[in-house]
Amino acid sequence: MSSMWTLLSGILCVLMVEQPMVAAASTKKDAAPSVQKIQGDERVLHVVNRFTFGARPGDVAALHAMGEKEWFERQLNPLSIDDSALDVRLAMFPAMQMEQAELMRRYPSPAVLRQMIAKDEPLPADPVERAIYADQIAFYKAAKAKKEAEQAAAGKNGSGEDGMASAGVDGPTAKGVVEMKKNAALPGDGVDPATPAMAAHEEQFYSGLEAVKVINLPPDQRMQRILAMPPEELVRFRKSLSRSELLAAADDLSPMQRETLAALQGSARMVGAELLETRMLRDIYSERQLEAVLTDFWLNHFNVYIKKNQNELYLLPAYERDVIRPRALGKFEDLLVATAKSPAMLMYLDNWQSIGPDSMAARNGGKLAKFVQNPQVKQAVKDRGLNENYARELMELHTLGVQCEVSADRPVKMLQKACGRGYTQQDVTQVAEVLTGWTVDQPNRIGVYRFEERRHEPGTKTVLGKKIGENGESEGLEVLHMLATSPATAQFISMKLAVRFVSDTPPQALVDRMAKSFSASGGDIRAVLRTMFDSAEFWSPEVYRAKVKTPEEFVVSAVRASGAEVTTAVPLFQALEKLGMPLYGMQTPNGYSWMAEPWVNSGDLVNRLNFAVSLSSDRIGGVQTDWTRLLGGSGSARSASSSGDSVAEKEKKLEAMLLGQAVSDRTRETVLAQFRDQMTQQQAEKSFGIRANEPEPMAQVLNISSAKQRTRPPLDREAAGMAGLLLGSPEFQRR
Known part of the structure; x- marks a missing residue:
């Protein structure tokens, strides 16, 4: 199987490398624009592929009905577009809407905790913030004490630096932590925060029954009880929970309470996860796609x-x-x-x-x-x-x-x-x-x-x-x-925009006209984009499907094309790390390249194919497809009959749905020959290396979905197999 998968990956990668090179060869900087322009459905697909993160089911038809120019003008004015559905999703992450000072005050950074410990600063007066600070300081002290003990046992002189605090602090005691967390619960809830559930037998482990008792409390009381726990009790509480119980612990909590629950063991981890998750969700779901791009x-x-x-x-x-x-x-x-x-x-x-x-x-x-x-x-x-x-x-x-x-x-x-x-x-x-x-x-x-x-x-x-x-x-x-x-800036910015939206080697004449619009409009980006949109070069057949997607564009477009429902985007930004383009992850100030060369190599393209197969088979945690619904079925999943015509019909429907056009004969032959291989998905998941269905402890409390899980539709394995190969195909890799 491994050799067959390698062969399949190799075929698709060769097709991927060959075709963009052919396209690039015909779009040299000094080449005159083609006299012809792309027409009909290709124009609509071109607009969607260049000015959005990829088409969702129904997007192409909607754009066709509106007209490319009207759609483009509307996208240039994003405030005119209703994005309330996205706002509902993002409301689950209140920290991302906080003003800078409020965010840093409520969820302390390691640097703040270091400073508080070194200067023996008092904890915040706000009861919830007090609990957040107390837990993290106590966890830090425990980790530091453990490290110093290990160093002492090894006969080493530790520097006292663990990336968070200075030397000279003691590990926490249960009594000390309870003192730090006094008044952590809100008044009137019947919970005494000074008497945690484990105070009488703190060295024992939680039993499942004790944990379930906490989970079964009404949401507000449950939250107060958890806030009142000293750190060591919180660890035992969490470890005693199954995956479903962990989700139940966050069930019916408000978004702010879920956020607090996630922050108890590390504000920085929670803030970082929300930052990346909200950016992924905006790229996937925003109706203001040009603004997102x-x-x-x-x-x-x-x-x-x-x-x-x-x-x-x-x-x-x-x-x-x-x-x-x-x-x-x-x-x-x-x-x-x-x-x-x-x-x-x-x-x-x-x-x-x-x-x-x-x-x-x-x-x-x-x-x-x-x-x-x-x-x-x-x-x-x-x-x-x-x-x-x-x-x-x-x-x-x-x-310049x-x-x-x-x-x-x-x-x-x-x-x-x-x-x-x-x-x-x-x-x-x-x-x-x-x-x-x-x-x-x-x-x-x-x-x-x-x-x-x-x-x-x-x-x-x-x-x-x-x-x-x-x-x-x-x-x-x-x-x-x-x-x-500066005229040099007009040229530089226009060139970068042309590379992003037109071609890796845009004609200089186009860049010059864009730069002229830049200067004449006082640097108005809308004016520059209009000049580009109205140019012959933008509509030239030579640039159609000639751009290679970056890993971010690929992952987001695959999710959008599949119509998948994302309940947590954590595995998706983990996928970007695997594909070599972590969000905010470029260390040098030049940013990631918009050109094909850094992204077109066999290893990265195989990883893309593995991601696509895992996505289509519902093996990316928190991302759920429904191929039966997209193919027009109802009820339980339909399987194509064993006849070649029936399978081919389904495959062609998937081509139209996912790419908006037909793939090459060679790609289609590869898909039809390999989609039934039951080992394909297993090999893809193993090779890709993301265990998305096993998120780190407490991370799930930030999920959009609650513990009340949605009914998972039956998986149409034939459709999933073909869809994965099509999403990993050379045709889908280009925009």
Whole structure:
């Protein structure tokens, strides 16, 4: 079976590699656009494939009835589109709607907990927040005590660093934790939080009966009882529950209560899961698809790495929600300024720490260094100074483009030499000085932008030959305006948009017209997209189905095409990690590539095929298909008769449903020859390596569905087998 699966994967991968190469060869930059234009159904499919994350069942017919131009104009104005169904789904994640300071206050980061332990700060007065903080501090102390004990037993001198807190703290006792959690329950519920259920026999394990008693309490009382448990009791409680009982523990709780339950053993884990899950759900279910696609584009253009530090995942919800998405279809300059002031970007590229060499803060820091005795602290004070990281990427990646000849050890330093379009290393330094003082207020606690005058470099600066008079924060706005309105920026942004929406090698004539629209409209992204949409190059047969989907586009489009119901998106963003494109996971600031080359290799394409087969066979946890319904059946699953005609008919219906068009004869032959192989799904799941049906403990409490599970429709295995191979086919891989 393994050799047969390898052969099948190889055939599909060869087809995948060959066809985009042929298409790319016919779309060279300087080639004239085809005189012909795609017509009829192909036009509708082209619009859906380029401006959405893929068609859902019924989308193509709806777009055809509306007309491509009217649909496109409507998508350019997303607020005119009702997205209330998505809002209902996202309401299950209230943390993602919280203001920055509220999110960081309610769900503490490891950095905050470190600080509280080191300074012996009191717990919050709010009873629920008090419980969240107390549990996480106690868990930390227990983990630290265990680690120190192991180090002592091994005869090692531990540094005391475990990524969360400083040395000198004791492990928790049951009495101490109960004291921390006094008043954790709300008054009037009949629950005494100072008397947890396990207080009298804390070393014993929970029995199933004791756990069920807690689960059977009314929702509010159940939540109060759980909040009152000391951490060790909570662990025993959780371990005593079966999967269905764990879901029942969260059943009928409000979204905020579910969130609290998930946060008790780690706020950061809960916030990170919600960040990724809500982004996946928006991509899959939003009716404002062009806005979702452009949000994804700009998040990649203004890339921020989630693991830069422990604060980034707390800053990214507001970055996507308040900075990127509302401006995705607006003026580029507005977007540029908003990202420059975003705490997520300020921390990622270190501008929040940048201090002008002659600023008041630098002078005071120099005086302070004379009195510092600790060598490490002295070095830290010495290192505080001008940081050029953001200034460099601002020009190279966000606006003007890659224009400088650089040395081998870049980004440490660049050649002191004029660049192709006019900026030099000296310009980078001057822009960095202009942006000193753009920082983050209390990054562990509040995490919002502020301008700090004492850090700002005084004096006149010169950027791209223009003098920037001393004017505090306004200097930065002046430079950002200069960069946003530069002809080089118009070209650079237009090229990136053309690569994303038209071709890996878009004709320069098209890019020039888009850049002209960019400049004439003041950087209006809608105007640039209209120019592209109305161009002959966009409708050329040479670019139809010529773009290869990124892993994110592939996973989302497969779920949308299958009409699957997603009750938890956790396995889907786990799939993206396996496919090499984790959300917010690009460490370097250049973002992921929109071109085919990084994604077209046999290993990655086999993984895509394995994902597709697992998805179609309902082996991706929290994602459920219904092929019988989509094929027009009713009641129990229909199986095609053994006759070739009946099977072929079903296969052709699936082609039309999933791709909107017929596949090649070779792909169809492969699908019809292999779909019945019972080992295909097992091999795919084994190879893909995601145990999606076994999520980590407590993660399920964030599921959209409750413990009352939906009735699972019978699986039409023939349809599932053919659908998986079609979703993994070369034709589906392209858009």
